[in-house]
Amino acid sequence: MLSLLIAALFYIAFLILAYGLVAKILQYKNTPAPLKIPTMPAPTTQAGVVFRMSKEVVFFESLFKSSKVTWLFGWLFHFGLFLDMLRHLRYFIDPVWFWVVIIQPFGKYGSILMLIGLAGLLVRRIVVDRVRYISAPSDHLILVLLLCITTTGMAMSFYLGADVISVKSFFIGLMTFNIQNIPSDPVLISHLVMVAFLMIIFPYSKLLHAPGLFFSPSRNQVDNAREKRHIAKWARDLEKTN
Amino acid sequence: MADNKFDTPQLREYPIIPKLKKGVMSHSKPFIAKEPHQEPLGFPGELVDDWENVAIKKMADLQGKYRSLQVYLDSCVKCGACTDKCHYYVGTTDPKNMPVARQDLYRKVYRRYFTFAGKYFPKLVGATDLTKEVLDDWYSYFHQCSQCRRCSVYCPYGIDTAEISMAAREVMDTIGVGQKYCNEIISKVHKIGNNLGLPGPALEDTLEGLEEDVEEETGVAVKYPLDVKGAEVLLVTPSADFFAEPHVDGLIGYGKVFHEAGISWTVSSHASEAANFGMFIGSYDNMRKLAVRIREAAIELGVKRIVFGECGHAWRVAYSFLNTLAGPWDFLDPNYPVPQHICEVTYGLIQENKLKFDKSLNDDMVLTYHDSCNVARASRMGDKAGGQFLIPREIIKATCNNFYDMSSDTIKEGTFCCGGGGGLLTDDLMELRVKGALPRMEALRRVVEEKGVTHMAAICAICKSQFSKVFPYYDFTMDQIVSVHQLVSNAIILTGQNDENDEENHPQEDIDEAA
Ligand code: HEM
Ligand code: SF4
Ligand code: SF4
Numbered sequence: 145m146l147s148l149l150i151a152a153l154f155y156i157a158f159l160i161l162a163y164g165l166v167a168k169i170l171q172y173k174n175t176p177a178p179l180k181i182p183t184m185p186a187p188t189t190q191a192g193v194v195f196r197m198s199k200e201v202v203f204f205e206s207l208f209k210s211s212k213v214t215w216l217f218g219w220l221f222h223f224g225l226f227l228d229m230l231r232h233l234r235y236f237i238d239p240v241w242f243w244v245v246i247i248q249p250f251g252k253y254g255s256i257l258m259l260i261g262l263a264g265l266l267v268r269r270i271v272v273d274r275v276r277y278i279s280a281p282s283d284h285l286i287l288v289l290l291l292c293i294t295t296t297g298m299a300m301s302f303y304l305g306a307d308v309i310s311v312k313s314f315f316i317g318l319m320t321f322n323i324q325n326i327p328s329d330p331v332l333i334s335h336l337v338m339v340a341f342l343m344i345i346f347p348y349s350k351l352l353h354a355p356g357l358f359f360s361p362s363r364n365q366v367d368n369a370r371e372k373r374h375i376a377k378w379a380r381d382l383e384k385t386n
Numbered sequence: 387m388a389d390n391k392f393d394t395p396q397l398r399e400y401p402i403i404p405k406l407k408k409g410v411m412s413h414s415k416p417f418i419a420k421e422p423h424q425e426p427l428g429f430p431g432e433l434v435d436d437w438e439n440v441a442i443k444k445m446a447d448l449q450g451k452y453r454s455l456q457v458y459l460d461s462c463v464k465c466g467a468c469t470d471k472c473h474y475y476v477g478t479t480d481p482k483n484m485p486v487a488r489q490d491l492y493r494k495v496y497r498r499y500f501t502f503a504g505k506y507f508p509k510l511v512g513a514t515d516l517t518k519e520v521l522d523d524w525y526s527y528f529h530q531c532s533q534c535r536r537c538s539v540y541c542p543y544g545i546d547t548a549e550i551s552m553a554a555r556e557v558m559d560t561i562g563v564g565q566k567y568c569n570e571i572i573s574k575v576h577k578i579g580n581n582l583g584l585p586g587p588a589l590e591d592t593l594e595g596l597e598e599d600v601e602e603e604t605g606v607a608v609k610y611p612l613d614v615k616g617a618e619v620l621l622v623t624p625s626a627d628f629f630a631e632p633h634v635d636g637l638i639g640y641g642k643v644f645h646e647a648g649i650s651w652t653v654s655s656h657a658s659e660a661a662n663f664g665m666f667i668g669s670y671d672n673m674r675k676l677a678v679r680i681r682e683a684a685i686e687l688g689v690k691r692i693v694f695g696e697c698g699h700a701w702r703v704a705y706s707f708l709n710t711l712a713g714p715w716d717f718l719d720p721n722y723p724v725p726q727h728i729c730e731v732t733y734g735l736i737q738e739n740k741l742k743f744d745k746s747l748n749d750d751m752v753l754t755y756h757d758s759c760n761v762a763r764a765s766r767m768g769d770k771a772g773g774q775f776l777i778p779r780e781i782i783k784a785t786c787n788n789f790y791d792m793s794s795d796t797i798k799e800g801t802f803c804c805g806g807g808g809g810l811l812t813d814d815l816m817e818l819r820v821k822g823a824l825p826r827m828e829a830l831r832r833v834v835e836e837k838g839v840t841h842m843a844a845i846c847a848i849c850k851s852q853f854s855k856v857f858p859y860y861d862f863t864m865d866q867i868v869s870v871h872q873l874v875s876n877a878i879i880l881t882g883q884n885d886e887n888d889e890e891n892h893p894q895e896d897i898d899e900a901a
Pocket of ligand 3: 461462465467468469485540541543544
């Protein structure tokens, strides 16, 4: 019964996540950017834009320029999250790829980075008057949610242990539409329920910053306005009418 | 207005981030546009019935037209990195002048009407209905943004509050709540061709006067032509250049450069304005109509090149948008970029050794340079990224012996706005303008004290006007702001100039006597 509930939850969460994200990405893609507005100085070639973007995605370059403290905690959290997500791949692939095996311990350290990062971000949000002013309840809660996911996960991998084999067969089962039993460990169940909830809110919250960054015209445009005429369809239609 | 009395902020020794003081600038509002300023732009003359619905419809329309708006509204994570980056926040300490808080005035309405979370859990995500109070806040705080893009440099996603301000102003215009200063000016350009409403004959008089002055001073007949068909270059320059100090000294400089290089040029009475306030109000349509005048003038006069004079946002519209708005420019000489900045022209000539300068003629000044936001963060000069920083500085160094930059976090892409950009250069916003100038004034004060700087050069008509006005509040004098081409004009040695003996003489004395 529990396994069925969790399975249903994950199917729903996945569908919402996939549908929501695809819809948002299509919306961004299909909305024209009628004017050239890269924040200058900007790259003058497409390759340059790829380089600029990579620095933003990997190192949070602009954030580094603006606030070292936020950068430090923010980057630790995301880098930790990234490592930890790679570590989690082992639950979804069989046999586990060689490099996923190699990084298992790093994924574990990743969770420590996440914890430090999230805690730092939450403290900053509460302590710095400017950041407190701009925060809605949801901004605090999302950090709390991520902290809970991280701590329940860490509790399992550092102290309590989890029945990794069963968890894996459950998820492989999910992917092959062959529902398996999930261990009824309350820590594991709460971890999973919160992750499913995170997946559900992803496309309807500020977590859209992840796809958003790639569509931000101030970062992804090439500085070539004089060389190449840039015009949106609706703007061209305007030219016909007057 | 009740706010005629206000305190000029204290210059701080260490620019620490100020504590919030809620609501201290909520009284700051520019005069509202009346019907005669609204109608020529295609906007209703007063608040329309059912304005909430009209506004929401307009928001939906803009979200569908501008990817920037849609992406920026969704993507902000409230990280707070931008909160201390706005000069209006630094100068006023009003939290709604933090870029993200300014965006949130718009975002909270967006969330309420367009997002799942905002529709069903408004309190949770800080979403609110579009009420009269919200509209008042919009009018107040979207007219406390000079669209300088400084916040966008520091935001991890490049979120540009200027885009949100433009959208908000467009929404307000659409429901009949326009800003008088901008909209009155735009209607003048639609009618007459420039912001000041100077008709052709007045321009002609002014330009003739300049020719006489320059000939008297140098003995060389430098021309300042108007509507000359077949000239090589159409010069489009902010109308302030035609009469006000220090702008006009810049115009004199452009003329001398063209003269010395043997480039024929002309001003057009049809497109006698480089400024394009259509951008400030976020109206693509108005911006385009103003830009098309330049195209019409170029065709009418049969020029081969278009060169823009010293103006910040005009250069943004010219460099980044002109090709989009009024292109293609395939009928012009393909050997030159369209358009060019006057600084690019002058710099090119300096590199080719076509101009001769006596730098000592500027020895009465120690200079620094103010990067104007729209030149620095919204456009380029030359063929390499960052040319907009290099080229004006190289011109200054070629014409002056004494030049020092202000501290590095206040120049180039980190430059602070003068405090008067984005359609805020109006007397009804004087308090905001003075307070918004604070970070620039602090940086200037530092080089004045440490390096003995006496003058600040700029290439923007708005910056120049703004500084002449706010300098006295900070114990500077209004003539401490100069045009870059004023420095060129001072130092250039024209072929056949009358003081041939300047080798042994002290040239600046000649100038002083002549003045
Ligand atoms: C392309 C991938 C991503 C990039 C480039 C990215 C980048 C950033 C940056 C630069 C910030 C601002 C700094 C900070 O406050 O930490 C941020 C904030 C945040 N990110 Fe991401 N992110 C990505 C993916 C994700 C994912 C997958 C999640 C969660 C599942 C996430 C959760 C968050 C949260 C919760 C914040 C707000 C932190 C706060 O409260 O200050 N991000 N992200
Ligand atoms: S664009 Fe400039 S004035 Fe507007 S919010 Fe950003 S920093 Fe402030
Ligand atoms: S820096 Fe960007 S993401 Fe961060 S609060 Fe400001 S606008 Fe939002």
